[in-house]
Amino acid sequence: MEERAEHVPVLVDEVRSLLDPARGGMFVDGTVGLGGHARMLLEGGADRLIGLDRDRDALAVARGTLAGFGDRVELVHADYRSLDEVLDARGIAHVAGILLDLGVSSMQLDQPGRGFSFRRDEPLDMRMDRSRGETAAERLATVEEAELADVIYQFGEERKSRRVARAIVEARRASPVETTGQLAAIVRRAVGGPWQRIDPATRTFQALRIWVNAELDGLESCIGRAVERLQPAGEAAGGRMAVIAFHSLEDRIVKHAFRAMAQGDRRAVRLLTKRPVVAGDEEVAANPRARSAKLRAVERL
Ligand SMILES: C[S@@+](CC[C@H](N)C(=O)[O-])C[C@H]1O[C@@H](n2cnc3c(N)ncnc32)[C@H](O)[C@@H]1O
Structure with missing residues (x-):
């Protein structure tokens, strides 16, 4: 996976037109990262913005990116799954x-x-x-082979997950698997065969990252709770929520969560995107991270 050192936010124009910050009001960026989207929202008319991230290093960069907006911005070291607590604490x-x-x-x-x-x-x-939790190396030292195979299959969509899990467990008998280089070599050997488009270690690295960070845990219920926090439609238009997913598992969860809320007698939202919005060729050429991005959005009724 080739990434550029400079961070370019993905689908920035599309997020602007879907979230429509020109309407003003309070915005939340639950994954503020380096602050690219947040800056667009503030420049685009958002009155205030709360940015959350669970990575303190990212928040330090965002603080620089957003310094010019003064007290219109508050950055919080928090998981977006605790959005309710963050908003409640601020009334x-x-x-x-x-x-x-x-x-x-x-x-x-x-x-x-x-x-x-x-x-x-x-x-x-x-x-x-x-600041919390076990590293991937710590988890690999103790996980059972069957669980590891499930993780690699489910979160990495790796067809040879059993073989990869076995190779990792065999390797750790000789010496602990503690570096990215060791792990990549073990996985490449286990997957075997000529490389296709991507390094065969990519899928296993994705799986372990999702597992270590519990990335998909509670995502669906979190989206439901976040929608409850959007301004209901009244005199003004309803609040809007946009989610950008980077792999099919994530996008499936977002799609189901939004669709479920857009149906039935007690529907809470209308879909602003019937199909996911993806990046155009030009953006993908300029920013490879955009290649797999899928954007979906809803508006509160
Ligand atoms: C793709 S980046 C966001 C980039 C950002 N939109 C920008 O313009 O710079 C994703 C960010 O989300 C953060 N993140 C991932 N899961 C999170 C969670 N559950 N709670 C809070 N932040 C999270 C990561 O630490 C990372 O900084």
Whole structure:
């Protein structure tokens, strides 16, 4: 996976037109990252913005990106799954817009020592929030082979998951699997065969990252709760929520969550995107991260 060191937010024009910050009001960026989308929302007319991220290094960069907006911005070290607590603590009932740009940032992939990428040999950490939880290396030291195979199959969509899990468990008998380089070599050997478009280690690295960060846990219910926080339609238009997913598992969850809320007698939202919005060729050529991005959005009724 080739990533650029400079972070370019994906689908930025599309997010602007769907979230429509020109209507003003309070916005939440639940994955503020390096602050690219947040800056667009503030420049586009959002009155205030709360940015959450569970990576303190990302927040430090966002603080720089958004410094010019002064007290219109508040950055909080938090998981977006605790959005209710963050808003309750500030006495905020409803907001005009919520954005989730899921997954890892280019900085997390590029920053040495994070252990997300096999382009460098370094400790296998992979935690977005380095203040808590087990690293990928710690998890690999104790996980049962069958569970590991399930993780690699489910989160990596790796057809040879059993073979990869067995190879990891066999390798750790000889010595602990502690670096990205070791893991990539084990996986490549286990998958075998000529490489197709992507390095065969990519799928297993994605799987372990999702597992270590529990990325899909509670995503669906979190989207439901976030929608409850959108301004209901009344005199003004209803609040809007946009989510950008980067792989099919994530997008499926977002799609189901939004569709379920857009149906039935007690429907809470209308879909602003019948199909996911994807990046055009030009954006993909300029920013490879955009290649797999899928954007969906709803408006509160
Ligand atoms: C794709 S980047 C966001 C980039 C951002 N939109 C920008 O313009 O710079 C995803 C960010 O979400 C953060 N993140 C992932 N899962 C999170 C969670 N559950 N809670 C809070 N932040 C999370 C990551 O740490 C990362 O910084």
